[in-house]
Amino acid sequence: MSALAQPTRSVRARALPGMLAYIALAALATAAAFLAPVDDYILHILIETATYAIAVFGLTVVLGLCGQINLAQAAFFGFGAYAVGLGTVDLHLNFWVAILLGGVLVAVLGALLGLTTLRLGGHYLAMVTISFQQIVTLVLTNWIAVTHGPDGVASIGRPLFFTSSHAYLALCVLILALVGTLVWRLPQTRLGRAMRAVRDNELAASVAGIDTYKTKVAAFALCAVLGGLGGSLFAGGFAYVSPDQFSFSESIVFLTMVLLGGAASPIGALIGTTLLIVLPETLRFLKDRPGEYLAIYGLAVILIIRFMPDGMWGFIKSLAAAWMRAPPFTEPAPELMLAPAASSATDVLDVENLAKYFGGLKAVDGVTFHIKRGGVHALIGPNGSGKTTTLNVLSGLYTPSAGKILLDGRDLTALAPHARTAAGLGRTFQNIRLFRSMTALENVVIGAERPGGPAYKSGDELILHARAALAFVGLEARAQDLVTSFSYGHQRLIEIARALAGNPTLLLLDEPAAGLNSTEKHELRDLLKRIAAKGLTILIIDHDMTLVADVAEQITVLNFGKRIADGRAADVLRQPDVIAAYLGSEPDAPAHA
Amino acid sequence: MDLALQLLFTGFGIGAVYALVALGFVLIFRATNVVNFAQGEFSMVAAYLMVVCAVDLELPYWLSFLIALAGMALLGIVFNLGVYYPLRNRSFLPVIIATIGASIFLSNAVLALYGPQPQALQGWFDTPGIQAGPVYLDSQYLLIIGVTLLLVLFQYWFFEHTLLGKKMQATSQDKEMASLLGIKVSSMIMLTFVYSAVLGGIAGILVAPVLFVSIQMGSTIALKAFAATIIGGFGDVTGAIIGGLALGIIETFGAAYISVPYKDGFAFLVLIAFLVFRPQGLFGERVAEKA
Numbered sequence: 090m091s092a093l094a095q096p097t098r099s100v101r102a103r104a105l106p107g108m109l110a111y112i113a114l115a116a117l118a119t120a121a122a123f124l125a126p127v128d129d130y131i132l133h134i135l136i137e138t139a140t141y142a143i144a145v146f147g148l149t150v151v152l153g154l155c156g157q158i159n160l161a162q163a164a165f166f167g168f169g170a171y172a173v174g175l176g177t178v179d180l181h182l183n184f185w186v187a188i189l190l191g192g193v194l195v196a197v198l199g200a201l202l203g204l205t206t207l208r209l210g211g212h213y214l215a216m217v218t219i220s221f222q223q224i225v226t227l228v229l230t231n232w233i234a235v236t237h238g239p240d241g242v243a244s245i246g247r248p249l250f251f252t253s254s255h256a257y258l259a260l261c262v263l264i265l266a267l268v269g270t271l272v273w274r275l276p277q278t279r280l281g282r283a284m285r286a287v288r289d290n291e292l293a294a295s296v297a298g299i300d301t302y303k304t305k306v307a308a309f310a311l312c313a314v315l316g317g318l319g320g321s322l323f324a325g326g327f328a329y330v331s332p333d334q335f336s337f338s339e340s341i342v343f344l345t346m347v348l349l350g351g352a353a354s355p356i357g358a359l360i361g362t363t364l365l366i367v368l369p370e371t372l373r374f375l376k377d378r379p380g381e382y383l384a385i386y387g388l389a390v391i392l393i394i395r396f397m398p399d400g401m402w403g404f405i406k407s408l409a410a411a412w413m414r415a416p417p418f419t420e421p422a423p424e425l426m427l428a429p430a431a432s433s434a435t436d437v438l439d440v441e442n443l444a445k446y447f448g449g450l451k452a453v454d455g456v457t458f459h460i461k462r463g464g465v466h467a468l469i470g471p472n473g474s475g476k477t478t479t480l481n482v483l484s485g486l487y488t489p490s491a492g493k494i495l496l497d498g499r500d501l502t503a504l505a506p507h508a509r510t511a512a513g514l515g516r517t518f519q520n521i522r523l524f525r526s527m528t529a530l531e532n533v534v535i536g537a538e539r540p541g542g543p544a545y546k547s548g549d550e551l552i553l554h555a556r557a558a559l560a561f562v563g564l565e566a567r568a569q570d571l572v573t574s575f576s577y578g579h580q581r582l583i584e585i586a587r588a589l590a591g592n593p594t595l596l597l598l599d600e601p602a603a604g605l606n607s608t609e610k611h612e613l614r615d616l617l618k619r620i621a622a623k624g625l626t627i628l629i630i631d632h633d634m635t636l637v638a639d640v641a642e643q644i645t646v647l648n649f650g651k652r653i654a655d656g657r658a659a660d661v662l663r664q665p666d667v668i669a670a671y672l673g674s675e676p677d678a679p680a681h682a
Numbered sequence: 683m684d685l686a687l688q689l690l691f692t693g694f695g696i697g698a699v700y701a702l703v704a705l706g707f708v709l710i711f712r713a714t715n716v717v718n719f720a721q722g723e724f725s726m727v728a729a730y731l732m733v734v735c736a737v738d739l740e741l742p743y744w745l746s747f748l749i750a751l752a753g754m755a756l757l758g759i760v761f762n763l764g765v766y767y768p769l770r771n772r773s774f775l776p777v778i779i780a781t782i783g784a785s786i787f788l789s790n791a792v793l794a795l796y797g798p799q800p801q802a803l804q805g806w807f808d809t810p811g812i813q814a815g816p817v818y819l820d821s822q823y824l825l826i827i828g829v830t831l832l833l834v835l836f837q838y839w840f841f842e843h844t845l846l847g848k849k850m851q852a853t854s855q856d857k858e859m860a861s862l863l864g865i866k867v868s869s870m871i872m873l874t875f876v877y878s879a880v881l882g883g884i885a886g887i888l889v890a891p892v893l894f895v896s897i898q899m900g901s902t903i904a905l906k907a908f909a910a911t912i913i914g915g916f917g918d919v920t921g922a923i924i925g926g927l928a929l930g931i932i933e934t935f936g937a938a939y940i941s942v943p944y945k946d947g948f949a950f951l952v953l954i955a956f957l958v959f960r961p962q963g964l965f966g967e968r969v970a971e972k973a
Contacts, residue, residue, distance in 0.1 A: 380793030390783025
């Protein structure tokens with residue numbers, strides 16, 4: 090089991106029986122498939138279910154985990170099927186060699202398709218995958234010399250030892266169980282957490298150090314491979330493949346399966362697949378009239394999305410949520426270790442002539458400031474002075490129009506947000522951006538896994554570190570609660586813990602006091618002082634002058650995108666033009682009406 | 683050269699149909715931030731309504747046209763209430779999936795009601811066309827180009843010079859602000875769906891005599907129209923029109939000079955090329971999320 094599912098030794102001891110039970114169940118299912126006294130018709134339905142389910146697992150990964158859409162799963166399924174069909178029949182390859190070649194081909198195609206479109210987001214992906222699906226159907230039908238055209242490929246063989254339908258079904262069930270385990274565990278691995286983070290909040294994921302683009306491409310390629318594997322086994326099971334089995338409407342069938350069962354878990358995929366293969370078999374009369382059958386599918390998609398957004402398994406799970414809670418931790422969380430990288434330079438961050446223009450608007454206009462190592466530096470200014478824009482340019486969400494950003498002497502100006510985080514920049518957002526489907530602990534674990542951050546010897550150590558960060562902000566007792574169940578103020582603290590867990594060189598806080606009540610503000614002030622006491626450098630933006638005056642040693646003041654003051658806090662706050670920027674006039678001069 | 687001119691004319695006509703459907707895409711996208719994957723089915727349903735009225739019931743062509751458009755307006759309302767409105771506060775993914783469901787439902791419901799045989803629909807004019815020098819101008823293509831031009835002009839006038847058009851624009855730019863100014867946002871969105879359905883319907887009726895009326899015509903047209911919006915720049919009205927015309931021409935030339943069976947594949951290749959080299963399209967700006 091992976092780190093998060095069983096963070097401590099005691100939990101691992103409890104998870105072991107679950108694992109054994111799963112292995113026993115999988116073995117039992119395989120044996121049952123082999124021995125069950127059923128006729129060929131039933132066997133074929135079961136083979137169809139098992140092979141489709143493997144392809145639907147692919148959609149669990151891409152849609153359920155990563156939140157990306159793929160409307161060409163039938164095309165990938167078809168590639169796998171044709172690889173086995175053409176490979177074994179025309180090229181006389183071994184069955185397993187053909188599956189392997191098909192897998193490689195599909196992985197490459199999936200990655201290529203993802204590489205070209207995933208940078209652009211949802212709508213493009215949906216339409217491009219539909220286009221891809223249509224092209225594949227066109228090629229399968231028209232490239233007769235290779236694909237045999239509409240006639241398809243017949244008399245596809247099965248591998249040695251698995252030629253009987255019973256044995257072949259057993260093989261499919263075994264592979265289904267293996268793939269199911271992988272997909273089941275994926276969410277608790279580093280890659281799986283990254284996928285969930287991308288799905289929940291792509292921007293926050295990139296700032297937490299996740300390469301969102303790579304993560305999406307990986308999810309897409311994995312989905313394609315599972316589609317191909319399912320298709321390869323399908324071809325062996327049915328001995329015949331033709332283009333119409335892998336058309337766009339089949340992609341919709343796959344999509345309906347994953348949505349009906351619940352996209353978040355392979356169990357949902359299995360439920361959806363079984364229902365949608367077995368039910369239509371029992372309602373065969375619907376297939377008599379062309380159109381009726383798929384019209385019902387289309388209607389089902391609309392109704393499921395509206396009334397059962399998490400699918401059947403999601404519904405069952407929500408009923409069972411009470412006793413599916415993770416067990417509490419038994420050992421106390423350790424003290425949080427913050428060890429900002431040691432460096433001889435006195436400045437942590439150098440901002441040189443930074444500018445950001447939006448068309449003609451000069452939001453930030455040639456700002457220069459330096460942040461000294463250790464302590465709290467505040468960036469203040471009236472509304473619209475360019476503070477948040479500066480922060481967004483610093484963390485890489487905006488590309489600067491001019492200027493340079495150096496962290497510990499290293500030039501970050503050209504880096505993507507996740508690369509800046511890897512270089513040691515942590516940040517929080519003014520409007521909280523947590524991964525909303527995850528627990529507090531999972532959110533912080535993602536922060537702790539920052540590339541270039543602390544190294545962990547084991548998954549347990551990673552969890553301990555994340556718990557320490559949560560304990561530091563005072564929320565360790567509720568580590569396993571969903572972040573959405575926390576109050577606004579506590580969600581802010583979780584966001585700070587997420588950034589702290591990555592042990593950043595510099596922590597950027599975007600209006601952390603906004604929306605907090607006075608007690609929470611006091612707690613925040615104490616927290617900032619405790620962070621600073623650990624030697625971490627903070628750059629804070631806030632409107633609360635009491636807080637700023639309390640915690641900041643250095644202050645930079647912006648107005649209309651330009652720096653109007655910079656220096657020791659007490660000095661800056663006394664400068665007449667700073668007061669004027671805030672109050673609209675010189676303190677002694679009469680205000681202009 | 684004569685062939686090229688002839689192809690240019692045909693491509694322009696087909697491209698005009700793509701442009702009309704693309705306009706429907708863009709209008710709904712701007713109003714709701716969601717791509718309506720059933721946009722092509724609007725064209726298909728309208729063409730079938732036309733077949734039912736003009737061929738089966740033998741009603742006059744103009745009356746059939748009006749009935750079909752009224753049917754599309756109704757479909758726009760039902761679509762908005764049944765598919766978009768209940769999901770309006772969810773993220774875009776559930777909404778696109780629901781519109782895909784609607785697309786599957788519409789095309790297969792028509793299939794179940796009308797059967798798989800493609801239907802023929804005659805053109806508006808009795809004269810098949812006129813010979814202009816080396817180019818034969820098919821009357822239906824002339825009609826398509828003319829109507830598209832009129833609709834584009836109408837749309838410009840409507841959005842720039844009428845209060846209702848400005849309210850709809852305001853809604854698409856900032857819903858919250860629009861509602862604070864007393865604009866009924868839900869009515870504006872409803873109106874957008876109605877207009878887009880009618881627009882798609884007109885495109886379907888215009889193109890029906892050129893192609894056959896079939897279940898697949900919707901998804902084929904929608905795919906091309908979507909490619910057109912990407913080529914032109916996502917969400918840009920001028921871009922959608924130019925992209926549609928360009929795609930019609932590319933496709934016609936591709937079919938004539940390269941391959942007929944793969945005709946429907948050229949749109950995809952052009953789409954991929956744009957995604958790789960110029961994802962913002964001809965007129966668009968780069969899409970970026972606000973921090």
